[in-house]
Amino acid sequence: MSLARAIETGDLAQLPSRRDEDWRWTDLRGLLRVLPPPSPPHVGWAAPGPFAGLAGREVKIVNGRGPGGITVPAGERHTVALRFIAAPDAGAHAARLAIEIEDGAELVLLESYEGVGEGYVAQVDLRIRLGAGARLERIVMTRDSPDSVSVSKTEATLGPAAALAQTVLAAGARRQRTETRVSHPGAGGASVRLDGLYVLDGKRHADITTVVTHDGVDGATDQLTKGVARDQARGVFQGRIVVSPGADRTDARMGHHALLLSDRAEVDAKPELEIYADDVVCAHGNTVGALDEEGLFYAKQRGIPDAEARAMLTEAFLGEVVDRIGHEGAREVARTWVAKQLGAAS
Amino acid sequence: MLSIKNLYVAIDGKPILDGLSLDVPAGEVHAVMGPNGAGKSTLSYALAGRPGYETAAGSVTLDGEDLLALEANERAARGVFLSFQYPTEIPGVPALTFIRTAMNAQRRARGEAEISAPEFLRLARAKAATLKIDFDMLKRALNVGFSGGEKKRMEILQMAMISPRFAILDETDSGLDIDALRIVADGVNAMRSADRAMLVITHYQRLLDHIRPDRVHVLAAGRIVASGGPELAHALEREGYDKYAKAAA
Numbered sequence: 001m002s003l004a005r006a007i008e009t010g011d012l013a014q015l016p017s018r019r020d021e022d023w024r025w026t027d028l029r030g031l032l033r034v035l036p037p038p039s040p041p042h043v044g045w046a047a048p049g050p051f052a053g054l055a056g057r058e059v060k061i062v063n064g065r066g067p068g069g070i071t072v073p074a075g076e077r078h079t080v081a082l083r084f085i086a087a088p089d090a091g092a093h094a095a096r097l098a099i100e101i102e103d104g105a106e107l108v109l110l111e112s113y114e115g116v117g118e119g120y121v122a123q124v125d126l127r128i129r130l131g132a133g134a135r136l137e138r139i140v141m142t143r144d145s146p147d148s149v150s151v152s153k154t155e156a157t158l159g160p161a162a163a164l165a166q167t168v169l170a171a172g173a174r175r176q177r178t179e180t181r182v183s184h185p186g187a188g189g190a191s192v193r194l195d196g197l198y199v200l201d202g203k204r205h206a207d208i209t210t211v212v213t214h215d216g217v218d219g220a221t222d223q224l225t226k227g228v229a230r231d232q233a234r235g236v237f238q239g240r241i242v243v244s245p246g247a248d249r250t251d252a253r254m255g256h257h258a259l260l261l262s263d264r265a266e267v268d269a270k271p272e273l274e275i276y277a278d279d280v281v282c283a284h285g286n287t288v289g290a291l292d293e294e295g296l297f298y299a300k301q302r303g304i305p306d307a308e309a310r311a312m313l314t315e316a317f318l319g320e321v322v323d324r325i326g327h328e329g330a331r332e333v334a335r336t337w338v339a340k341q342l343g344a345a346s
Numbered sequence: 347m348l349s350i351k352n353l354y355v356a357i358d359g360k361p362i363l364d365g366l367s368l369d370v371p372a373g374e375v376h377a378v379m380g381p382n383g384a385g386k387s388t389l390s391y392a393l394a395g396r397p398g399y400e401t402a403a404g405s406v407t408l409d410g411e412d413l414l415a416l417e418a419n420e421r422a423a424r425g426v427f428l429s430f431q432y433p434t435e436i437p438g439v440p441a442l443t444f445i446r447t448a449m450n451a452q453r454r455a456r457g458e459a460e461i462s463a464p465e466f467l468r469l470a471r472a473k474a475a476t477l478k479i480d481f482d483m484l485k486r487a488l489n490v491g492f493s494g495g496e497k498k499r500m501e502i503l504q505m506a507m508i509s510p511r512f513a514i515l516d517e518t519d520s521g522l523d524i525d526a527l528r529i530v531a532d533g534v535n536a537m538r539s540a541d542r543a544m545l546v547i548t549h550y551q552r553l554l555d556h557i558r559p560d561r562v563h564v565l566a567a568g569r570i571v572a573s574g575g576p577e578l579a580h581a582l583e584r585e586g587y588d589k590y591a592k593a594a595a
């Protein structure tokens with residue numbers, strides 16, 4: 001049951017609904033009474049993406065059509081801009097892509113969801129496999145249209161000693177979901193960092209869902225998601241870490257912290273730790289609240305006007321996640337994105 | 347300079363300041379001493395314009411201008427500075443960025459040109475050196491992970507950079523060892539001038555050995571119940587606040 005299946009079959013009964021525990025805050029069946037017509041092929045999309053100039057190679061999937069895979073050969077190091085574009089004539093489309101990072105290879109994946117059309121409904125399914133000792137830094141930026149429905153689902157499998165570092169920058173849509181499922185082998189120092197940021201205004205909805213399954217000993221997972229919701233926007237964070245039997249000495253940390261900047265904004269969070277192994281360090285922290293009044297008064301006492309003080313403190317709040325991005329160019333793109341999102345939303 | 351007349355402040359319906367009057371002329375340093383719960387911190391917050399510390403009656407003017415009608419940041423731009431008893435941590439904002447943002451906001455509010463980056467850094471280096479603050483500390487998020495003494499020094503550094511007309515020092519000596527106390531007191535004394543006034547709020551007399559006040563006032567039960575010269579502080583140290591607390595009750 002998935003949006004992709006509904007798009008491919010035209011059967012609305014395939015849509016996930018609030019009765020599916022993992023989708024209760026992002027109900028698609030209750031939302032979509034009809035699907036738009038299938039997206040036509042679209043050729044010649046030329047506008048630059050958000051990571052223009054940072055990647056050695058660009059892969060474009062327009063209206064769900066494009067290459068089916070990316071491979072980084074063993075020992076090589078690539079930076080790829082992967083762009084999912086919903087062109088102005090987009091309706092409903094689904095795309096699948098496989099990414100293979102062979103043993104010892106490194107990939108910086110600058111992934112963008114660019115919605116130009118209105119009212120499109122789209123799903124992307126990514127399968128990522130990291131070989132032994134392979135490294136992936138993935139930065140996902142969403143720029144969906146406010147009235148679109150956009151789902152991105154990734155299943156990543158790590159080989160021994162592989163490292164995955166991910167940061168999702170979500171601006172929301174009518175409904176938007178970025179889901180990442182990681183199969184974590186532990187073994188030989190494999191590590192996972194899964195971060196997220198959402199900055200939402202209007203009636204936008206962003207759902208960041210992650211599931212990390214530790215299947216071997218000595219694995220490490222570090223997660224930090226922060227978000228800001230204004231107006232009537234809604235942020236959803238679902239994070240689950242599963243420590244399977246035998247995955248002893250797993251070290252997993254998960255944090256989700258959100259600011260609600262209006263009375264009508266909403267944030268729903270469900271951090272879950274399922275631990276079936278021994279000698280495990282697992283911690284999670286979750287806070288949802290308003291801007292710190294103490295900090296606000298302190299800044300105002302020093303002469304900083306209310307709006308400027310709020311912007312400064314909010315940007316600083318989100319900056320902690322931005323600072324964790326390893327790729328310098330992408331980090332600066334993310335910093336600019338945060339400032340622009342906050343400016344646009346104020 | 348600062349004139350407080352018959353000030354009433356209630357918090358959550360409970361009267362804390364109960365008809366307080368006080369004048370601090372330009373060029374002078376006044377101390378307000380009092381027992382715990384007398385309303386010392388309430389006075390500093392009410393002067394600075396903290397939300398929730400609104401005044402029910404009375405007036406506060408700075409050089410004749412009504413402060414109570416102004417927001418906290420507008421009071422700051424007019425020259426009011428509060429050195430906090432418990433300085434707030436500002437995660438994610440380097441101290442230098444914060445101070446420069448504050449200085450420029452004040453300058454803009456007064457219609458002055460912003461401070462240039464080189465001029466700002468020169469000033470910050472000089473003031474940090476006199477307060478024995480490692481300059482690299484100013485690149486860290488303001489007050490985050492700083493010790494109590496470091497936070498107090500950072501307050502005085504901000505005061506020195508911002509150069510206010512009227513400064514309130516709320517329990518600046520709390521949490522300071524004797525060396526830090528001397529450094530902080532030297533920093534404060536260096537700012538004494540004919541066109542600036544200061545209000546030093548303290549529970550203990552020891553700070554006043556280092557920052558010698560022109561006048562000492564006793565605050566008890568929300569009012570000034572006694573005023574005198576520096577010798578009053580020593581009398582309080584010997585005799586305690588009991589007789590004033592009884593007199594005010």
